[in-house]
Amino acid sequence: MNIFKSFVLLAVSLLFLCLFVNRYRRGLHLPPGPKGLPVVGNFLDVQRLQKSNELPWVTYTKWSHIYGDIFTFHVLGSRTIVLNSYKAIMELLDRRSHNYSDRPYQPMLNDLVRWKWMFAFMHYSDWWRLHRRTFHQFFQPRVVSDYYEIQKERTSLLIQNLATSPKDFFEHVRAHSGGIILEITYGYRTQDEIDPYIKLVDVAMVGMNASGLHGTYWVDYFPMLRHVPFWFPGASFRTRAEAWARDTDRLINIPWKLLKERMNEGDTVPCFATRNLEKFKLSPTSSNDSSESVMEEVIKDCAANSFLAAAETTVSAILSFILAMMLNPQIQARAQKELDEITDSNRLPDFTDRANLPYIDAVLSETLRWNPVTPLGRSLPVHWGFEVDANTRMAALPHRALNDDVYEGHLIPKGSTIIPNAWAVLRDESLYGPDTQNFDPDRFLKQDGKNIPPNPELLAFGFGRRVCPGRYLAINSLWLAMTYLLASYTMAKEIDPVVEYSSGITSCRFIPRSSVTSFN
Numbered sequence: 346m347n348i349f350k351s352f353v354l355l356a357v358s359l360l361f362l363c364l365f366v367n368r369y370r371r372g373l374h375l376p377p378g379p380k381g382l383p384v385v386g387n388f389l390d391v392q393r394l395q396k397s398n399e400l401p402w403v404t405y406t407k408w409s410h411i412y413g414d415i416f417t418f419h420v421l422g423s424r425t426i427v428l429n430s431y432k433a434i435m436e437l438l439d440r441r442s443h444n445y446s447d448r449p450y451q452p453m454l455n456d457l458v459r460w461k462w463m464f465a466f467m468h469y470s471d472w473w474r475l476h477r478r479t480f481h482q483f484f485q486p487r488v489v490s491d492y493y494e495i496q497k498e499r500t501s502l503l504i505q506n507l508a509t510s511p512k513d514f515f516e517h518v519r520a521h522s523g524g525i526i527l528e529i530t531y532g533y534r535t536q537d538e539i540d541p542y543i544k545l546v547d548v549a550m551v552g553m554n555a556s557g558l559h560g561t562y563w564v565d566y567f568p569m570l571r572h573v574p575f576w577f578p579g580a581s582f583r584t585r586a587e588a589w590a591r592d593t594d595r596l597i598n599i600p601w602k603l604l605k606e607r608m609n610e611g612d613t614v615p616c617f618a619t620r621n622l623e624k625f626k627l628s629p630t631s632s633n634d635s636s637e638s639v640m641e642e643v644i645k646d647c648a649a650n651s652f653l654a655a656a657e658t659t660v661s662a663i664l665s666f667i668l669a670m671m672l673n674p675q676i677q678a679r680a681q682k683e684l685d686e687i688t689d690s691n692r693l694p695d696f697t698d699r700a701n702l703p704y705i706d707a708v709l710s711e712t713l714r715w716n717p718v719t720p721l722g723r724s725l726p727v728h729w730g731f732e733v734d735a736n737t738r739m740a741a742l743p744h745r746a747l748n749d750d751v752y753e754g755h756l757i758p759k760g761s762t763i764i765p766n767a768w769a770v771l772r773d774e775s776l777y778g779p780d781t782q783n784f785d786p787d788r789f790l791k792q793d794g795k796n797i798p799p800n801p802e803l804l805a806f807g808f809g810r811r812v813c814p815g816r817y818l819a820i821n822s823l824w825l826a827m828t829y830l831l832a833s834y835t836m837a838k839e840i841d842p843v844v845e846y847s848s849g850i851t852s853c854r855f856i857p858r859s860s861v862t863s864f865n
């Protein structure tokens with residue numbers, strides 16, 4: 346009888362607890378958002394957005410004008426919360442980053458297209474931490490100066506290549522960014538070595554962009570579908586995923602295999618991969634792909650991750666800078682004047698000059714603000730001169746809430762996908778002043794030193810524990826490319842460039858500057 350009484354008491358208490366928790370949760374509302382249909386939620390809105398020509402960050406910004414800085418939408422039971430203000434992004438993703446450092450599970454991308462080795466897509470876990478730590482040791486502020494010589498050499502080559510074939514500037518910029526990271530990670534040095542690897546990235550990115558947009562495939566909502574056999578009616582996504590997965594495998598395996606062959610022949614230069622393998626006393630002769638040790642797997646993953654993460658993003662930032670200079674000749678002339686005064690127009694700039702070039706620093710900040718590489722927290726696949734369809738532009742690197750949280754009276758339930766709309770913040774006139782669609786470095790140079798807007802680096806490189814670990818290297822590469830370009834050329838319009846990434850610019854004239862051509 347006593348046992349029965351205790352059981353009833355426990356059940357009643359549990360019931361009250363549930364009611365209390367429910368009341369607490371009911372009292373708090375989810376952030377508002379577009380009204381959806383029963384069961385499918387906003388499935389149709391999202392489909393419409395994916396098929397439309399409107400860029401998703403633009404649509405999200407419009408929705409934020411209707412629903413507020415923080416809004417929600419649902420698709421088939423999965424909840425997405427979009428943050429559109431500096432305050433909300435910094436409070437949640439930065440200050441409360443312990444709760445928002447996870448990534449949503451994407452069965453199509455991670456499992457079927459086999460990107461789960463990429464730590465940018467991993468869950469917040471010990472496995473991710475091991476990767477991040479291994480990576481960080483070679484890209485933290487203390488060590489990035491070790492890469493100055495590689496960056497200078499590659500940037501000089503970019504300037505020379507532009508003189509030889511200016512029409513191929515897009516390829517030259519890609520070879521520049523790819524060349525820097527390939528030498529740092531795998532020790533590859535020559536031009537001939539770089540091109541095939543850049544092609545591997547290009548090919549693998551097709552599958553990544555197509556599968557990385559959560560919700561494009563039903564399997565993202567119903568993960569069980571990943572077990573559907575290839576021959577099953579309607580399972581064409583499995584065949585497509587398998588073809589993309591083979592490209593992913595090639596991206597991670599081919600550079601590694603070549604590195605090991607070279608190590609066996611004693612023909613390598615010190616780099617991220619070799620120095621790490623030595624550190625953990627891993628001999629390439631004693632291991633092959635099927636018997637990799639755990640640490641070898643981590644080093645191999647990190648090398649491929651840095652290669653992929655660095656190549657596209659840095660290219661995009663440099664192309665944005667070139668576009669801004671072409672469209673704003675007076676800003677270009679002012680930056681060149683500042684540079685010439687420091688270098689006396691008879692040498693190339695160096696990192697030690699940076700503190701004396703405040704206007705160029707403002708141009709760098711404005712470049713990151715004006716056309717952010719990662720409008721929704723991930724890089725844009727920029728292919729100037731090519732049409733990129735709306736789906737590929739939609740990709741984002743979202744965060745995920747690990748536990749229930751409350752923000753300004755809104756409930757943010759555990760498991761919600763969180764998208765930071767950095768683009769909306771970087772265009773916010775209350776922070777960056779008027780006409781944020783225009784390129785104007787002066788917004789960062791207030792004479793009185795007051796009301797300086799937030800540094801765009803805080804938004805462009807992501808947030809909290811997931812902030813881009815390659816940002817110090819990226820800023821150095823960008824600064825050097827900008828200053829070498831300004832010192833060596835005047836960038837001018839050949840035809841009217843379209844200020845859009847999708848249809849993009851097709852041509853730029855690189856006019857050698859007579860005062861500096863002697864040292865090219």
Ligand code: HEM
Pocket residue numbers: 464465466477480484526650651652654655656658659662718719722723724742743805806807808809810811812813814815816818819
């Ligand atoms: C202009 C250049 C770059 C931009 C704008 C950029 C931006 C970003 C952004 C927004 C994220 C996501 C952060 C988040 O989830 O909150 C990220 C992640 C990452 N970036 Fe970068 N990045 C750049 C260059 C690089 C470079 C040069 C490297 C490598 C050397 C790199 C390596 C990574 C890695 C490994 C991650 C994943 C971090 C994680 O999930 O823990 N990035 N980057």
